[in-house]
Amino acid sequence: MSGPHPHRDTRTHLIAEGLAAMLRHGYDGVGIGGILAAAEVPKGSFYHFFASKEDFALAVLDAYQAHYAALRRALFVQAERPALDRLNAYLDSLEAMHRAERPLGGCLYGVLAQTAGARGDRVRASLTTIIANWQDDLATLLTEAGAPDPDETAALLIDCYEGALIRAKADPAALAPGFTRLRRLLRTLTEPPLPAH
Amino acid sequence: MSGPHPHRDTRTHLIAEGLAAMLRHGYDGVGIGGILAAAEVPKGSFYHFFASKEDFALAVLDAYQAHYAALRRALFVQAERPALDRLNAYLDSLEAMHRAERPLGGCLYGVLAQTAGARGDRVRASLTTIIANWQDDLATLLTEAGAPDPDETAALLIDCYEGALIRAKADPAALAPGFTRLRRLLRTLTEPPLPAH
Numbered sequence: 001m002s003g004p005h006p007h008r009d010t011r012t013h014l015i016a017e018g019l020a021a022m023l024r025h026g027y028d029g030v031g032i033g034g035i036l037a038a039a040e041v042p043k044g045s046f047y048h049f050f051a052s053k054e055d056f057a058l059a060v061l062d063a064y065q066a067h068y069a070a071l072r073r074a075l076f077v078q079a080e081r082p083a084l085d086r087l088n089a090y091l092d093s094l095e096a097m098h099r100a101e102r103p104l105g106g107c108l109y110g111v112l113a114q115t116a117g118a119r120g121d122r123v124r125a126s127l128t129t130i131i132a133n134w135q136d137d138l139a140t141l142l143t144e145a146g147a148p149d150p151d152e153t154a155a156l157l158i159d160c161y162e163g164a165l166i167r168a169k170a171d172p173a174a175l176a177p178g179f180t181r182l183r184r185l186l187r188t189l190t191e192p193p194l195p196a197h
Numbered sequence: 198m199s200g201p202h203p204h205r206d207t208r209t210h211l212i213a214e215g216l217a218a219m220l221r222h223g224y225d226g227v228g229i230g231g232i233l234a235a236a237e238v239p240k241g242s243f244y245h246f247f248a249s250k251e252d253f254a255l256a257v258l259d260a261y262q263a264h265y266a267a268l269r270r271a272l273f274v275q276a277e278r279p280a281l282d283r284l285n286a287y288l289d290s291l292e293a294m295h296r297a298e299r300p301l302g303g304c305l306y307g308v309l310a311q312t313a314g315a316r317g318d319r320v321r322a323s324l325t326t327i328i329a330n331w332q333d334d335l336a337t338l339l340t341e342a343g344a345p346d347p348d349e350t351a352a353l354l355i356d357c358y359e360g361a362l363i364r365a366k367a368d369p370a371a372l373a374p375g376f377t378r379l380r381r382l383l384r385t386l387t388e389p390p391l392p393a394h
Contacts, residue, residue: 024313029225106311110360113367114308115223119300127367156378162363163307163356170310170324181353188385 011049011059014039018060023105027057028117054120057112061123064108065130072137083145084190087138088183095179098165104172106165134158147190160185208246208256211236215257220302224254225314251317254309258320261305262327269334280342281387284335285380292376295362301369303362331355344387357382 017039021030032053036046050056075090098104105111113119113127138154147153164178214236218227229250233243247253272287295301302308310316310324335351344350361375 025225026223026312027226028222029312029314103313103316109367110307110363111311113363114303114311115221115226117222117226119366124367128371131364131367152378152381155374156357156382159357159360159364159375159378160353162360163358166307166310166359166363167328167356169316170306170321170328174325177352178356181349181356184349185353 010039010041010045012063014041014046014049014056015060015063018056019064019108020105022057022060023108023111024103026111026115026117027123028115032056054122057123058126061108061112061126061130065133069133069137072134076137076141083141084186087141087145087186091179091183091186094161095175098168098175104165104169104175106169107162110162110165131158142190145190149189153186153189156189157182157186207236207238207242209260211238211243211246211253212257212260215253216261216305217302219254219257220305220308221300223308223312223314224320225312229253251319254320255323258305258309258323258327262330266330266334269331273334273338280338281383284338284342284383288376288380288383291358292372295365295372301362301366301372303366304359307359307362328355339387342387346386350383350386353386354379354383 014035017035018030021035021038030053032043032046035056036043046056050059071093072090075086075093078086081089098106109127109131112123135151135154135158138157139150142150142153160178160182164174164182168175168178211232214232215227218232218235227250229240229243232253233240243253247256268290269287272283272290275283278286295303306324306328309320332348332351332355335354336347339347339350357375357379361371361379365372365375
């Protein structure tokens with residue numbers, strides 16, 4: 001039997017604290033000192049795992065995207081369910097997750113993209129790749145659903161999701177209507193084209 | 198003849214510096230010290246105009262929304278042009294403005310909504326009101342254009358715009374495709390409903 005992995009636990013713990021802080025304050029509003037205090041981890045330990053704040057942000061971003069990619073895999077691969085049902089279940093899961101957040105954190109991609117400190121080339125490239133993979137996953141399912149323009153529709157769903165979360169961070173009451181709009185948009189854009197008259 | 202208004206100029210100057218800094222770094226990433234240094238204004242002068250960083254952010258937000266509200270008024274009131282042409286001209290203006298930004302600042306509403314420091318009740322209430330007014334202006338024009346569901350469509354356009362700017366801040370090459378999606382969405386959602394078969 002292998003024992004616990006204290007190093008790995010510390011790293012995971014730092015990443016969890018970093019995620020919570022970055023969702024609330026943005027990249028530029030987060031100091032390593034605050035993360036260390038919240039995680040009760042000494043400075044040397046942080047630099048054992050992460051060479052810089054940018055490396056840390058990249059690790060937080062990677063853990064975050066892995067969580068969401070796993071959610072998509074779990075829901076999207078259920079081949080016995082109609083593809084549109086799977087997409088709606090995915091929207092339901094996202095809404096339930098955001099409803100449970102106190103305070104509402106929104107989407108790390110949106111938060112990191114907004115603040116310039118995070119716009120070093122590596123963070124920007126990582127965000128761009130992550131969003132492209134997300135869009136590909138949605139487009140694959142939309143293709144299966146027979147949507148007329150899967151890639152375009154996937155891109156619109158992502159834009160609307162990010163925009164709805166921005167509003168909800170200003171006004172939590174806007175969260176539910178935002179998801180209602182997203183579901184209607186999905187319905188509108190996946191309707192088969194009507195035959196020409 | 199009245200002379201110049203040095204006080205007013207200092208206030209305007211501080212707001213311009215604050216806007217540039219907040220667009221890049223978010224609310225939590227902006228320090229008053231940095232604003233004062235960039236504006237070459239002494240500390241006492243800042244506190245002559247603004248009681249706190251939150252008051253300052255509210256003033257920046259107000260100046261920003263006034264600029265965009267004026268753009269909408271100028272374009273939306275041209276009653277001789279079809280309403281959809283006016284909406285497309287509005288999207289063209291927004292795209293041209295963002296294309297000219299170096300670096301791309303995106304939308305202050307999105308940036309401020311994302312970072313928790315700005316989520317004091319007053320900033321959140323101001324953001325919520327500003328977005329509601331924006332949505333009302335768009336819905337009025339969409340009603341004139343005969344769109345089937347003006348308020349819902351206005352809300353979707355705002356969500357998609359904010360989401361498209363998030364992507365563009367990660368990857369400037371995403372700006373033009375984002376606006377192309379926005380124009381197509383406008384076209385799709387303003388098509389008159391087809392008669393039932």
